[in-house]
Amino acid sequence: MSGTAVLAAGSHRSRTRKVRVGKVEIGGGAPVSVQSMTITDTRDIEGTLVQIYQLAAEGCEIVRLAVPDQAAAEALGGIKPRSPLPIVADIHFDHRLALAALEAGVDKLRINPGNIGSRARTRTVAEAAKRQGVPIRIGANIGSLSKATLRKFGQPCAEALVDSALEDVKVLQDLDFHDIVISVKASDVPMAVDAYTMISERVDYPLHVGITESGTAWTGGIKSATGIGAILARGIGDTIRVSLAADPVEEVKVGFEILKSLGLRTRGVQLVACPSCGRAEVDIIAIAQEVERRLARIDAPVKVAVMGCAVNGPGEARMADLGIACGRGMGLLFKNGKIIASLPESRLVDALMEQVEQLASEKAATG
Numbered sequence: 080m081s082g083t084a085v086l087a088a089g090s091h092r093s094r095t096r097k098v099r100v101g102k103v104e105i106g107g108g109a110p111v112s113v114q115s116m117t118i119t120d121t122r123d124i125e126g127t128l129v130q131i132y133q134l135a136a137e138g139c140e141i142v143r144l145a146v147p148d149q150a151a152a153e154a155l156g157g158i159k160p161r162s163p164l165p166i167v168a169d170i171h172f173d174h175r176l177a178l179a180a181l182e183a184g185v186d187k188l189r190i191n192p193g194n195i196g197s198r199a200r201t202r203t204v205a206e207a208a209k210r211q212g213v214p215i216r217i218g219a220n221i222g223s224l225s226k227a228t229l230r231k232f233g234q235p236c237a238e239a240l241v242d243s244a245l246e247d248v249k250v251l252q253d254l255d256f257h258d259i260v261i262s263v264k265a266s267d268v269p270m271a272v273d274a275y276t277m278i279s280e281r282v283d284y285p286l287h288v289g290i291t292e293s294g295t296a297w298t299g300g301i302k303s304a305t306g307i308g309a310i311l312a313r314g315i316g317d318t319i320r321v322s323l324a325a326d327p328v329e330e331v332k333v334g335f336e337i338l339k340s341l342g343l344r345t346r347g348v349q350l351v352a353c354p355s356c357g358r359a360e361v362d363i364i365a366i367a368q369e370v371e372r373r374l375a376r377i378d379a380p381v382k383v384a385v386m387g388c389a390v391n392g393p394g395e396a397r398m399a400d401l402g403i404a405c406g407r408g409m410g411l412l413f414k415n416g417k418i419i420a421s422l423p424e425s426r427l428v429d430a431l432m433e434q435v436e437q438l439a440s441e442k443a444a445t446g
């Protein structure tokens with residue numbers, strides 16, 4: 080994990096304040112958490128809870144719910160006590176909804192003071208949140224900058240996002256309110272990277288990182304991995320949300336893959352698979368897909384390598400906890416760097432999975 084040490088050393092992440100969202104800590108060196116947002120109608124209490132449980136099963140740690148009207152705010156009162164995850168109420172335009180969400184007992188508010196109305200209204204919400212010890216995320220978004228900010232900068236840009244967020248932060252700070260999380264989201268990756276880099280140099284509040292309106296699972300996954308990954312690799316960012324036009328469970332999966340690929344979290348299996356080439360003497364793509372499918376339900380942090388031939392295969396397989404390196408119609412099974420079996424191709428995946436299950440239960444037993 081030397082990469083993690085390099086990433087963390089002197090990073091913004093190691094210096095941020097700590098904010099508590101229910102049972103989850105954000106910032107101050109806490110693990111980078113993964114969030115998502117339900118796409119059900121929040122007024123549908125049962126449907127929303129089903130989706131929250133699906134997200135929790137995938138490892139989601141914080142869930143955000145849209146609160147577009149008073150009925151949705153009231154539904155929070157039915158959802159919150161039964162939710163396995165801390166709840167963030169997402170409020171736009173009407174500060175009374177934020178007050179109602181606080182009354183329902185939510186764990187965090189996300190507001191965009193640029194559209195919540197007057198400063199006095201933001202103040203009212205902040206005072207109520209402070210009384211309840213509930214943090215607020217200031218969510219500046221490139222698509223909803225205030226007219227004044229746009230006039231000041233002439234166009235939507237990273238500087239405008241940062242300026243807008245800092246203005247709102249100042250309102251909260253003036254109230255001696257410091258349980259703040261900030262996001263400065265843009266759909267343009269270089270702009271988002273610039274905005275997060277700039278704001279991390281100006282404040283020590285934890286940062287919620289995301290690329291807004293990034294696209295479908297395919298394009299948005301790539302765009303989010305590029306943008307969120309670039310920001311996290313700079314040592315910036317304390318919690319992430321991948322925004323996809325897809326089932327939110329996909330957002331959680333992509334989020335953890337981003338964190339795992341940077342060595343920031345270890346949840347679930349990390350699969351190393353060779354891309355296959357003319358040297359492969361087995362159908363390595365089919366084998367890798369089968370392994371990936373069967374690994375999906377394993378939560379333990381296990382590194383597995385699936386390699387096609389003797390060129391890079393044994394090296395990668397040795398570096399993983401478990402690995403297979405294939406030859407003509409057969410493969411070697413590695414555990415902790417050592418060959419433990421030579422098997423026909425037809426037995427390889429089952430034998431690998433038996434070892435994965437065993438290692439996962441050993442890890443579970445030792446905590």
Ligand code: SF4
Pocket residue numbers: 353354355356357358359360386387388389390391392
């Ligand atoms: S491990 Fe072998 S089969 Fe796989 S890509 Fe590398 S050289 Fe090709």
